[in-house]
Amino acid sequence: MDIYFTQVPFLTWMESMASIAEDVILCRKCPRLVEFRESLASRYGNGDGWCKPVPGSGTTRGRLLVVGLAPAISGANRTGRILTGDKTSDFLFSCLYEKGFSNLPYSRSRDDGLMYFDIFLTAAVKCVPPENKPQRQEIDNCLPFLKREIVALPGLRVILVLGRLAHESVLRAILPAGKRKSEFPFYHGNSYGIGNLKLYCSYHPSPRNVNTGTLNREMLLELLDRIREDIQSP
Ligand code: SF4
Structure with a gap:
């Protein structure tokens, strides 16, 4: 059953992000992904x-949740921290830093001294998939972890999805019964109010999207400005 954030009695059964991370790290539910991640x-x-x-990372007091696709070969599967150690994370954190969500303009390794301000980051799929393409069953298998992470963020106001797949997983996690995903199409810059959450859509900051100009700094910074306004509004 999908979780509708405002209807979850999270104050009575909210689990810690640490216990979710422990379960994530031990998970072997997707044989293809287990074999691939270990083969690397x-x-x-x-x-x-x-x-x-790779579990989520950030502050559990964060009002902003960023959801990406999955760990990357040269990024999180190598470093063990989500959105860390590759060109995608360099681009993303240069923007997050500029808008005050981190103390560093990069995310390079688990011991790089990075601090998160008001933000938690995770991925829709917690294991690196071949060619960055998780299969439907693998996305389904991992969805419960994303739902649990959302519930474990009591101050959450805004979710920023990076790419279409993350968008779809987040919608499946937070849409109330009776709402259809087609009512919330993915397009860069789109935003939606869903219950007491605001959902923002961004193209994924992959080197391919950045190099082709599909996503540039101004586009992401403008989105982060709008998000900042939302999370600071009463
Ligand atoms: S993708 Fe998710 S469900 Fe599948 S093995 Fe990894 S952590 Fe487990």
Whole structure:
């Protein structure tokens, strides 16, 4: 059953983000992804590389949740922290930093000193998929983790989805019964009020989208300005 955020009695059964992270890291529900993520260990060399599912990261007091697609080979599957260690994270954090959501304009490794301000980040799928393409069953398998993370953020006001797949997973997590996903189409800059949450859509900040100009800094910064206004409004 889908979770409708405003109807969840989270104050009575809210679990900690740490216990969710423990369950994520131990998960082996998708055989194809387990095999793929572990097979990458040899690529990193010298025992380097996380090669496990990657839980969300940030402050659980965050009013903004950013949801990406999945760990990347050179990013989170290597470093063990979501949106860390690749060109996607460099671009994203340069913008988050400029708008006051972090203390550093990059996210390079788990010991880089990064601090999060009012923000939590996660992915719709917690394991790196081949060619960045998780299968339908794998997305379904991972959806309960995303729902649990959303519920474990008691101050949440705004969700920013990075890309169409994250958008679809978030809608499945928060839409109330009777609402259809087609009422909330994905397009960069679109925003929707859903219950007491606001949902914002951004193209994914992948090198491909950035290099082709599909997404540029101004587009993402403008979105973050709108988000900042929303989370600071009474
Ligand atoms: S993608 Fe999600 S459900 Fe599948 S193995 Fe990884 S953590 Fe588990």
